[in-house]
Amino acid sequence: xxxxxxxxxxxxxxxxxxxxxxxxxxxxxxxxxxxxxxxxxxxxxxxxxxxxxxxxxxxxxxxxxxxxxxxxxxxxxxxxxxxxxxxxxxxxxxxxxxxxxxxxxxxxxxxxxxxxxxxxxxxxxxxxxxxxxxxxxxxxxxxxxxxxxxxxxxxxxxxxxxxxxxxxxxxxxxxxxxxxxxxxxxxxxxxxxxxxxxxxxxxxxxxxxxxxxxxxxxxxxxxxxxx
Amino acid sequence: xxxxxxxxxxxxxxxxxxxxxxxxxxxxxxxxxxxxxxxxxxxxxxxxxxxxxxxxxxxxxxxxxxxxxxxxxxxxxxxxxxxxxxxxxxxxxxxxxxxxxxxxxxxxxxxxxxxxxxxxxxxxxxxxxxxxxxxxxxxxxxxxxxxxxxxxxxxxxxxxxxxxxxxxxxxxxxxxxxxxxxxxxxxxxxxxxxxxxxxxxxxxxxxxxxxxxxxxxxxxxxxx
Numbered sequence: 001x002x003x004x005x006x007x008x009x010x011x012x013x014x015x016x017x018x019x020x021x022x023x024x025x026x027x028x029x030x031x032x033x034x035x036x037x038x039x040x041x042x043x044x045x046x047x048x049x050x051x052x053x054x055x056x057x058x059x060x061x062x063x064x065x066x067x068x069x070x071x072x073x074x075x076x077x078x079x080x081x082x083x084x085x086x087x088x089x090x091x092x093x094x095x096x097x098x099x100x101x102x103x104x105x106x107x108x109x110x111x112x113x114x115x116x117x118x119x120x121x122x123x124x125x126x127x128x129x130x131x132x133x134x135x136x137x138x139x140x141x142x143x144x145x146x147x148x149x150x151x152x153x154x155x156x157x158x159x160x161x162x163x164x165x166x167x168x169x170x171x172x173x174x175x176x177x178x179x180x181x182x183x184x185x186x187x188x189x190x191x192x193x194x195x196x197x198x199x200x201x202x203x204x205x206x207x208x209x210x211x212x213x214x215x216x217x218x219x220x221x222x223x224x225x226x227x
Numbered sequence: 228x229x230x231x232x233x234x235x236x237x238x239x240x241x242x243x244x245x246x247x248x249x250x251x252x253x254x255x256x257x258x259x260x261x262x263x264x265x266x267x268x269x270x271x272x273x274x275x276x277x278x279x280x281x282x283x284x285x286x287x288x289x290x291x292x293x294x295x296x297x298x299x300x301x302x303x304x305x306x307x308x309x310x311x312x313x314x315x316x317x318x319x320x321x322x323x324x325x326x327x328x329x330x331x332x333x334x335x336x337x338x339x340x341x342x343x344x345x346x347x348x349x350x351x352x353x354x355x356x357x358x359x360x361x362x363x364x365x366x367x368x369x370x371x372x373x374x375x376x377x378x379x380x381x382x383x384x385x386x387x388x389x390x391x392x393x394x395x396x397x398x399x400x401x402x403x404x405x406x407x408x409x410x411x412x413x414x415x416x417x418x419x420x421x422x423x424x425x426x427x428x429x430x431x432x433x434x435x436x437x438x439x440x441x442x443x444x445x446x447x448x449x450x451x
Contacts, residue, residue: 051360065319073319077318
């Protein structure tokens with residue numbers, strides 16, 4: 001497909017922005033990354049995503065596409081030669097989409113809940129819920145990967161992208177709280193997968209370094225305490 | 228091989244209705260299992276252990292959960308009467324607005340139901356603003372899908388049923404022909420469609436159900 005004008009509006013700390021970046025990398029699509037300044041929204045963002053005013057937004061030609069997983073599916077459908085991101089079988093696609101919905105609606109909000117938990121008991125409960133979620137995802141990994149390295153099989157797929165983008169923030173939460181969420185004994189397959197995912201060619205240059213992300217998290221927390 | 232299709236649903240679930248509509252449009256035969264969510268069947272818990280919710284579509288023994296995921300599965304498995312647009316950009320738009328419907332329309336309509344007085348007036352303003360956004364997606368088409376019902380019509384279809392019920396309970400118009408002319412026309416076209424019109428849950432039962440659901444919220448407002 002002839003290379004067209006492809007822009008991505010985003011920010012380096014955002015896990016949601018990572019998703020389309022990984023997809024575009026997998027497809028070897030050249031794109032311009034327009035970094036939004038933290039704390040303000042550009043005119044282009046407000047014009048391209050008037051409903052939610054959030055990143056990421058993919059702008060292909062002049063057309064904006066919003067919502068990270070919707071962008072990933074769009075990239076997969078437009079640049080459709082070579083490696084496919086979604087599985088080809090409709091049932092496998094449904095399973096991948098189900099788990100991606102679970103990750104966004106239930107699991108990642110659980111990670112946020114850890115930092116918001118008031119008191120030791122509440123924190124402990126929040127941590128247990130995230131770990132319980134990872135145990136479910138471990139089981140999903142075993143079923144989807146069929147013995148291979150990724151949810152998508154030999155190569156990174158939709159569900160790898162949907163979950164893997166949160167590894168940076170997961171590691172930050174572990175460091176800040178001094179506990180393990182991704183535990184080798186409880187979720188051995190996911191533990192291995194996390195390393196492989198993070199070092200994959202499509203991911204390694206855009207996965208934020210944990211220390212840099214931790215500094216950013218501290219700035220965020222200070223700002224929210226001040227307001 | 229004979230296809231085995233089962234749908235786990237409740238009599239009133241708007242999300243299950245989406246699957247009912249899609250299966251009917253595709254002309255598919257299936258078995259319905261009505262669930263009582265206060266005592267969930269062993270089968271439901273087996274097929275949807277994560278969320279324990281309806282709808283669940285079971286195709287040749289394999290469960291598919293989450294109504295919008297089920298719609299895409301149905302469309303990809305049975306190619307007649309396509310539901311999603313072919314063009315990737317149009318598809319992305321349809322998926323975006325379906326998600327918006329679930330995130331914003333549902334909650335804003337719920338807010339109208341469970342509030343009174345000034346709070347309800349504000350809730351109505353917000354709901355109408357959200358409905359206006361989806362009305363803009365109709366442009367000059369009969370359905371969101373064009374000439375025929377498509378994915379986004381089915382995704383929004385529950386609003387046609389629930390809004391009518393809500394309007395009767397609160398004795399106020401939410402989708403006004405003057406304020407939302409295109410959406411109003413779409414609601415009529417959708418309701419009148421021969422595939423859709425026999426699928427609605429019993430209206431009287433729905434009114435009672437939502438009146439009962441509303442009561443504790445109103446009592447709470449009064450006692451504040």
